[in-house]
Amino acid sequence: RKLGVTTRQQAVARARSDGSSPRWLGAVNDPMWLTMAPDGSVVYFTSSRAGAPATFRLSTEGGEPVRVAPLFERAAPSPDGKWLAGIFRADLQSPLKVGVIDATTGTPVHVFAENYAAASGSGGFAWADQNTVLFTTVERANLWKQSIRGGAPEKVTSFSDVWIARYALSADGMLLLSRGTALRDAVLISNFQ
Numbered sequence: 311r312k313l314g315v316t317t318r319q320q321a322v323a324r325a326r327s328d329g330s331s332p333r334w335l336g337a338v339n340d341p342m343w344l345t346m347a348p349d350g351s352v353v354y355f356t357s358s359r360a361g362a363p364a365t366f367r368l369s370t371e372g373g374e375p376v377r378v379a380p381l382f383e384r385a386a387p388s389p390d391g392k393w394l395a396g397i398f399r400a401d402l403q404s405p406l407k408v409g410v411i412d413a414t415t416g417t418p419v420h421v422f423a424e425n426y427a428a429a430s431g432s433g434g435f436a437w438a439d440q441n442t443v444l445f446t447t448v449e450r451a452n453l454w455k456q457s458i459r460g461g462a463p464e465k466v467t468s469f470s471d472v473w474i475a476r477y478a479l480s481a482d483g484m485l486l487l488s489r490g491t492a493l494r495d496a497v498l499i500s501n502f503q
Contacts, residue, residue: 345385355385360377362380379416388440408422434446443455466485
């Protein structure tokens, strides 16, 4: 299945891998960080539709999105689909942390990586196995891993240049990285009337 966000009307949709048979799943103004449960039954995404950013789930058969957890972003389902890893905070004033929540109830299961700094628009979370979470930080150039059993995060890659935009693990454990740079132009307009 293929997931996408349309440009005509903001919504979550599904289609076959060749783009045929598109089907609207639900209207969402700002779906970000879409990811599918391992069994393909649910799409998780971050949205601010209820105010502050939160994780929602939406059936791949369609319907109304259901909020899983407030103040939890960039959800990545564990291999068995029971947990979600992502950015967690207790309230709007609390620092960001890497956290794992119950995918059904939204209850925190593991919270670690105090004072986590997230990169905007890149990176995200994934699971190396049922007990290890992968993520990027604001530094963007490298991938880190964190055991849900605790301990300090460990650096997985040792890049010194361009940042990691997206990454994924294949079924046989190979790491696929999309790396690059973001180029932006600044324009100064003076004497504007």
